[in-house]
Amino acid sequence: MKKFLYILLFINISFSNTNATEIEFKNSYVTIQTKDSEYIFNVEIAKTAEERSKGLMYRENLKQKEGMLFLYPKNQVIKMWMKNTLIPLDMIFINNKEKIIEIFKMTIPNDLTPIGPEVTLKGVLEINGGLTSYLNINKGDFIIHPSLNGK
Numbered sequence: 001m002k003k004f005l006y007i008l009l010f011i012n013i014s015f016s017n018t019n020a021t022e023i024e025f026k027n028s029y030v031t032i033q034t035k036d037s038e039y040i041f042n043v044e045i046a047k048t049a050e051e052r053s054k055g056l057m058y059r060e061n062l063k064q065k066e067g068m069l070f071l072y073p074k075n076q077v078i079k080m081w082m083k084n085t086l087i088p089l090d091m092i093f094i095n096n097k098e099k100i101i102e103i104f105k106m107t108i109p110n111d112l113t114p115i116g117p118e119v120t121l122k123g124v125l126e127i128n129g130g131l132t133s134y135l136n137i138n139k140g141d142f143i144i145h146p147s148l149n150g151k
Contacts, residue, residue: 067127088129
């Protein structure tokens with residue numbers, strides 16, 4: 001029994017340190033240009049594979065004008081998921097001309113289903129679920145950020 005407890009303790013210690021190195025995301029902002037309005041969001045930038053993998057996992061809330069901008073080194077088909085994501089999100093898929101190509105609204109927390117259109121893209125902006133409807137953000141609108149247009 002004592003040996004069993006030591007094994008459990010070892011396993012617990014081994015796995016509890018896997019998130020010991022917290023990722024510090026770079027902060028920036030994006031401007032969302034709709035037909036009628038402009039909205040500025042403070043965003044964290046997920047640019048490396050490690051940052052994109054972590055994303056908004058384990059967050060219990062997100063302020064209304066905050067989000068995360070996922071950037072990729074080249075145009076590619078991008079698939080997202082909601083693994084370990086605790087809050088519903090709106091996922092905005094953006095091409096390299098800053099144009100919104102697709103929006104997936106109110107994604108389901110912890111869902112492992114791949115989400116994304118079958119076209120090449122430059123990035124994805126994740127914001128609170130429901131905001132794209134509330135702010136009337138639509139396909140064809142623009143997300144302005146220097147990293148999305150190659151500048």
